[in-house]
Amino acid sequence: MEWYEVFRGIEGEVPAAVVEEEKAERAGLLGRLRRNLGKASGALRGALTTIVLGAAGEDVWEQVEEALIAADVGVDATLEIVDRLEVRAASRGLRTQEDLIAELATAVADELRVDDPDARRIDVTAHPAIILVVGVNGTGKTTTIGKLAWRLTQMGRRPLMVAADTFRAAAAEQLTEWAGRVGCDIVRQASGGDPAAVVYDGLAAAASRGADVVIIDTAGRLHTQVNLMKELEKVRRVIERQVPGAPHETLLVLDATTGQNGLRQAHEFQRAVQVSGVVLTKLDGTAKGGIVVAIHKDLGIPVKLIGVGEQLDDLRPFDPDEFTRALFAVDG
C-alpha cells in the first residue's frame, strides 16, 4: 500500500507529484527495513537447509520455531505456523530452501492479511475525522501523531492536535513542538487537568479553527492500571457523545521491541476503547515486532502503520508481504 492509498476519504485528491515521490521513497525504505528485519534469516536458512537435506527431525523444527520465537511471534502462534508448515512441506513435496522459506513467509503473511482493504486504511472521510491515539508508556504515541499530522498536511488536510496527556511532565510541550514542525494547530491546557475536558475543548475547537482531522494524544498507561483505563474509557465516551460516529479511528501504538505482553496490551485497550488498528513503531531497530501476528490472529486488529525512525517522514503504511519478506529476508 502507498501513502496516497492509506487514507479513506482522500483518494483522488492526491497530486500526481506526491504519488511519484511516494514510489521513489518506497524503494529506499524497503532496503532499510530488510537490513534491519532480516537478521533472523541466518538461523532460519540453516534450519531449512537441513529440512531439504532430509534430516527434518525434531531439532530442525525446533530451530524453525526458534526463528519465529526470536521475532517475538510468540509460542502459540509459532507452534501453529510450524505445524502448518510441516504439513504443507510434506504434502506439497516442497524441496528447495527457497520454497520452504517462501512458504513460511506466506504462512506468516496470511495471518496478517485483511479481507477488506479498507480495514487497513485510516478513515478520514468524516469532517472532522477523529483519531484517538492510545498505548502504554513510551511506545511512540506523541511522535506518531507528529508524523501522521505531517502526512495529512502533505495530502492537503488540516489536522488539529489535542494534547490530552495531562499526566506526564512536559507532554503538552512535546506535542506543541511537533505541531510547530508540522505547522498545524494544537489545543492544550495546563498540565494536571482532566484529559476528558481537554478532549471536549479540542473537539469544540475543531469546527471554529477549520480543522478536518482531529488527532488526540493520550497519556501512556499500563493496561493493568484500572483507574487510568477507566479514564480512557471516559475520554472515548466524551468523544462519542460530542461527535456522533467518532472516534473514527482508535490507534494502539505498540513498540516493536515489546514481547508477549503486547498481546495483553492489545486485549485490554481493545476492551476499554475498541482499537481499530495498530501502529508498530521502532522498526528501524533490530526488533521484529512479531507480536502483531498474535494480535491480528487472536483479536483481529490489523496493523495500519509502521514507525521507522524519529523524523517527520518516518511513518509508513503497513504491508503484510513486505513485513514478512523483510522478516525472513526473502527477495522479491
Next chain:
Amino acid sequence: MFDSLSDRLQGIVSELRGHGRLSDEDIDRAMREIRLALLEADVNFKVVRDFIAHVKERAKGAEVMESLTPAQQVVKVVHDELAALMGSSDSRLAFASKPPTIILMAGLQGSGKTTACAKLATFLKKDGKQPVLIAADVYRPAAIDQLVTLAGRVEVPVYAPGADVDPVRIARDGVRFAADRGDVAIIDTAGRLHIDEELMGELVRIRDAVKPHNVLLVVDAMTGQDAVNAADEFRQQVELDGVILTKLDGDARGGAALSVRAVTGKPIKFVSNGEKLADFEYFHPDRMASRILGMGDVLTLIEKAEATVDAKQAAAMEEKLRKASFTLDDMLDQLKQVRKMGPLSGILGMLPGVPGMKGLKDAQIDEKQLDRVEALILSMTPEERRHPEIIDGSRRQRIARGSGMKVQDVNGLLKQHREMQKLMKQLSSGRMPKLGFPGMGG
C-alpha cells in the same frame, strides 16, 4: 495460555502417578514445559537453551527424582537457579570516595530513562544523599522540560543549559555543577538505538568525558527477544555497570531481566514499578524468578503488606499466625490493610495463578465484593468474630438481615474465612500455596 508453570508440570506428573519415580524422559518433558514457560515470559531463546541445559542436570538429581512432589521440586530447582543467575552479584551502586558520584543513564527510546532519573534521585535523597539531575537529552522534543519539571517535584537541583548545547558538554559542565550543589550527579541521555553508530559514539564520548562510576542501562520490562541485542551492544560499546528494569508494575512476566543479565553479566540494580516517584526499589532476584515462572509474587505481596501494616500490628498478626487464631476481626483488619496497599489489580498480579487476563477481570468486581465482606463482618457480634464456629443457622439469618444480604453470602464469607485461615497457616509455615483471597470470587 497463562496457566502457571506449576499447574502444567502438575499435569505431567499426575499422568505419571503409579509409575513411581520420574524417568529421564519425564524430566525431558518437564524441561520442554519449562522451555515454553520461559519463552512465553520473553526470555531470549538462546538464553533459554543454555539455561535448560544447565538445570536439566540438577533436575535429574536425587532431590527431584526421589521427591514425593517431583513437580514442585522441578519448579523449585528452576526457580532457585533463575534467582541465582539473576542475583549473584552486588546490586548496590558504586559511590565515589571523592564526590560527586556520577551516574550515567542509557537506553533505547521510550524505556523510561527520564522518569528513572527522577525516581533514582528520589530514592537517593531519601537515603540522605544530595542528587543533582543533568539534562543531556537534547533530541527528544521537550525531554529537557520533562526533567526540569520532575527535578522540581523531587526538589533537587537540575542542570539544563538547553537543547542547542552539545550533550557531551552538558554532561561535563553538569558534573561540575553537581560537585558544587550535591554529591551525586545523575545524567539523563537521549534514547538511542544500539545500531545507531552516531548516537552510540556520542554516548561513548559522554562516558569518556565524565568517567561515570555507574553506567546504568534502562530496560523496559515488557521487552521481548530483542532485549539481548540492545543490551549486548550497549555493553560492548559503553560498558555497563548495571541495569534498571522499568514498568514492572504491569503484568509482563519480565523475561528480559534474565536475558539482559545473561548477556551483560551485570546485575539488575533497581526496578521501577509505578506512576509515583517513590515507586522505585532494589531488585529482588527471587521475586523476579517467581514472576518469570508465573508463580506470582508472594514475597512482594507479603512485604508490601508489612510496609503498610504498622509494626505493632504486624507483630500481633504474626503471633496470631503462629497460634493460627485468625479471627474474623483479623480478616476485617486484613481487608482494610489490603485496601491501603493500593489498587487491587496490582496486588492480584502478585498472587500465584492469577496474573492472567482472568485475574484482571476479577479485579473489577473486587472492590464491591470487599464492601460486602466488610458489611457482613460488621454485622456480627464481637464474640462471633472471635469464634466464628458459634455462628449457627439463626445467627446466620440475623447477620444476613443486619447486612442486607443473603444467608448464602454469610456462608460464603465463613468459607472464605476458613480458607484464609488455612492459607495464613501455610504462609506462616513458609510454604507457598495457591492463594485465594476474600472477595476474589473463588
